[in-house]
Structures are given as structure tokens and as C-alpha cells.
């Protein structure tokens with residue numbers, strides 16, 4: 001199980017912030033909320049302890065990176081940060 005060291009997000013208040021490799025990785029799940037924030041959750045963390053559920057952004061190097069066929073879009077609209 002991965003360790004969490006915080007929640008990292010990209011929001012409207014951080015225009016141009018680059019999530020790095022997570023932006024187009026097949027293992028990311030982008031979670032949006034009503035305030036326009038987007039959280040990048042690494043789904044590999046559920047089964048591999050080398051990965052953090054919410055990796056520090058931007059991710060510049062990652063052994064688990066696999067390019068997705070399309071960029072992730074926020075799938076869920078939730079209030080507040082996602083559960084750890």
C-alpha cells in the first residue's frame with residue numbers, strides 16, 4: 001500500500017501548472033470538484049507500494065508511466081478533496 005504525503009492538485013488558481021507525466025498516463029484518474037480543482041490520483045498505488053496515491057506534482061520521472069491513448073478528464077464532481 002502506498003503512503004500519502006499530502007494531496008496535490010491543479011486548480012484554477014494555478015493556471016499553467018503542469019502535472020507532468022500524470023497528465024497523459026493510463027494509470028491516472030483525474031478527479032474534479034465543483035470549484036474547478038483537479039486532483040490526480042495514481043491507480044497503481046492501490047496494488048503497488050512504490051507509488052503514491054497522490055504523487056507530488058509535477059511528476060518528471062516515473063517507472064509506472066504508460067502513455068494513455070487520450071488525456072484523462074475529471075471524472076467525478078465532488079465537494080472538497082478526495083478521501084485518502
Ligand code: SF4
Nearest residue numbers: 022025028042062064
Ligand atoms: S504511474 Fe506515475 S505517471 Fe502514471 S499516474 Fe502514477 S505517478 Fe503518475
